[in-house]
Amino acid sequence: MTHTDTDTDPTTTRRAGLGGAAAGADAALATGLPAAAHAADTRRSEARRPGRGPRIGVVLYDGFSLLDPTGPVEVLSRLPGAEITMVAERRGPVRTDTGHTAVVADRSFAETGRLDVVLVPGAGNRGTVAAMENPAILRFLRRAHRRTRFTTSVCTGSLVLGAAGLLGTRATTYWASKDYLQTTFGVTYVPERYVHDGKVITAAGVSAGVDMSLYLAALLTDELTARAVQLAVEYDPRPPYDSGNAAEADPELKELALRLLEKSQR
Amino acid sequence: MTHTDTDTDPTTTRRAGLGGAAAGADAALATGLPAAAHAADTRRSEARRPGRGPRIGVVLYDGFSLLDPTGPVEVLSRLPGAEITMVAERRGPVRTDTGHTAVVADRSFAETGRLDVVLVPGAGNRGTVAAMENPAILRFLRRAHRRTRFTTSVCTGSLVLGAAGLLGTRATTYWASKDYLQTTFGVTYVPERYVHDGKVITAAGVSAGVDMSLYLAALLTDELTARAVQLAVEYDPRPPYDSGNAAEADPELKELALRLLEKSQR
Numbered sequence: 295m296t297h298t299d300t301d302t303d304p305t306t307t308r309r310a311g312l313g314g315a316a317a318g319a320d321a322a323l324a325t326g327l328p329a330a331a332h333a334a335d336t337r338r339s340e341a342r343r344p345g346r347g348p349r350i351g352v353v354l355y356d357g358f359s360l361l362d363p364t365g366p367v368e369v370l371s372r373l374p375g376a377e378i379t380m381v382a383e384r385r386g387p388v389r390t391d392t393g394h395t396a397v398v399a400d401r402s403f404a405e406t407g408r409l410d411v412v413l414v415p416g417a418g419n420r421g422t423v424a425a426m427e428n429p430a431i432l433r434f435l436r437r438a439h440r441r442t443r444f445t446t447s448v449c450t451g452s453l454v455l456g457a458a459g460l461l462g463t464r465a466t467t468y469w470a471s472k473d474y475l476q477t478t479f480g481v482t483y484v485p486e487r488y489v490h491d492g493k494v495i496t497a498a499g500v501s502a503g504v505d506m507s508l509y510l511a512a513l514l515t516d517e518l519t520a521r522a523v524q525l526a527v528e529y530d531p532r533p534p535y536d537s538g539n540a541a542e543a544d545p546e547l548k549e550l551a552l553r554l555l556e557k558s559q560r
Numbered sequence: 561m562t563h564t565d566t567d568t569d570p571t572t573t574r575r576a577g578l579g580g581a582a583a584g585a586d587a588a589l590a591t592g593l594p595a596a597a598h599a600a601d602t603r604r605s606e607a608r609r610p611g612r613g614p615r616i617g618v619v620l621y622d623g624f625s626l627l628d629p630t631g632p633v634e635v636l637s638r639l640p641g642a643e644i645t646m647v648a649e650r651r652g653p654v655r656t657d658t659g660h661t662a663v664v665a666d667r668s669f670a671e672t673g674r675l676d677v678v679l680v681p682g683a684g685n686r687g688t689v690a691a692m693e694n695p696a697i698l699r700f701l702r703r704a705h706r707r708t709r710f711t712t713s714v715c716t717g718s719l720v721l722g723a724a725g726l727l728g729t730r731a732t733t734y735w736a737s738k739d740y741l742q743t744t745f746g747v748t749y750v751p752e753r754y755v756h757d758g759k760v761i762t763a764a765g766v767s768a769g770v771d772m773s774l775y776l777a778a779l780l781t782d783e784l785t786a787r788a789v790q791l792a793v794e795y796d797p798r799p800p801y802d803s804g805n806a807a808e809a810d811p812e813l814k815e816l817a818l819r820l821l822e823k824s825q826r
Binding site: 449502504 | 625626627630631633634637638639640642644645646653656658660661662663664666715734735753764765766767768770771774775778783784785786787788789790791792793794795796797798799800801802803804805806809813814816817818820821823824
């Protein structure tokens with residue numbers, strides 16, 4: 295393998311060349327993975343930095359939609375000192391709506407203390423309904439909400455907030471669930487990427503969590519930091535199509551979208 | 561809790577009301593979570609549908625950036641019959657660059673057969689360098705590449721492809737790694753969200769995986785399906801700021817972005 299500078303330790307050179315500011319530090323970490331079965335999941339406690347940034351709890355529950363929590367976590371994890379914990383009814387892996395993977399919850403609800411931010415992802419029908427009817431989830435959300443600075447959701451996660459009695463008068467949700475939101479909770483559906491009502495911030499479907507989390511990042515820190523985070527994750531979206539907005543979609547496309555969703559979800 | 565229709569089974573009504581086409585089916589799944597410790601991670605094998613869609617392998621390695629693989633998986637998991645597997649050197653949870661969570665690899669490289677698509681995510685400096693120097697990862701990629709329809713990457717994942725000798729003459733990568741890409745692999749850096757060169761498709765940093773995966777979705781199926789998937793994940797991006805493009809960013813913002821990244825990564 296070639297190196298850009300043969301006079302320096304190749305690992306350091308590589309790290310310097312990659313463009314990050316980490317050049318020269320921790321070169322030894324790049325080699326020597328341990329042989330244990332779960333070697334790749336280095337213990338979280340070893341890596342716990344002092345924090346003093348926002349304490350963010352991201353709820354996971356069976357059948358959640360993968361991008362709902364992971365988009366926001368990618369963004370918010372870049373805030374200085376951010377302490378982000380994936381939380382669930384029990385510790386351990388929580389599988390997504392399609393079943394293709396699972397994301398690990400490091401803490402149970404019972405082990406989770408005061409949060410500055412709580413985030414509830416959405417799910418397919420099965421997962422959302424189950425969450426809306428899960429007393430442990432609802433109890434945790436109500437408890438967390440008493441002390442959060444912001445209570446947030448992505449996609450049908452706003453319906454779970456609704457089930458917990460935490461919505462205000464305006465909110466958004468997954469586009470196909472807007473009537474349900476209004477009818478069930480008496481909340482006005484707002485067709486925006488995210489809606490900020492009191493201390494509750496709800497986001498539209500799935501990918502809207504990224505937009506919402508940049509907005510939230512600015513509230514938690516400042517606009518300059520949020521812009522820097524946007525650049526850090528190179529969030530300069532240029533989708534190849536412009537079919538992401540339900541209000542502009544014809545009925546056939548909406549039907550196909552929902553059919554694809556249904557077939558993909560367990 | 562209120563229901564929209566008291567004459568019907570409330571779970572079915574809820575599911576119907578949510579707007580999906582799954583109303584009436586699998587109502588029993590919405591209740592009765594088992595009490596086992598990892599109850600939320602229902603066994604993947606129970607859910608394996610017949611497939612016959614694209615077989616997609618998504619590589620995970622220690623220190624990867626969370627959104628790199630999860631954005632594409634959210635999109636591609638909606639393709640009819642898609643068989644998506646998160647693969648790694650060993651089965652089990654693989655922790656991200658910030659350490660805030662782990663994503664589960666269901667299969668090891670050794671257990672992974674022919675793939676239509678392989679996707680390599682990026683990582684911070686530490687994770688990227690380790691992956692570039694990991695013989696198991698490089699061997700797996702070369703083996704997979706011999707039979708893929710498309711070999712793809714997000715962010716610094718293209719550097720791992722480069723280390724495996726799989727890049728062509730044009731590619732993209734994370735914005736801060738463009739010089740390294742060109743210098744190390746003699747590849748022309750193209751400042752686009754994604755670059756398609758031969759059967760290799762590389763994407764820019766982190767969030768670019770979503771754009772790239774919609775493009776890939778159309779190649780694997782057709783444009784109509786890709787548009788429907790875009791609607792299914794409500795991908796109508798409207799970030800609150802326009803700072804995601806490095807070419808338009810001033811040096812101070814770039815420096816802050818890289819500093820935030822470095823501080824957030826273990």
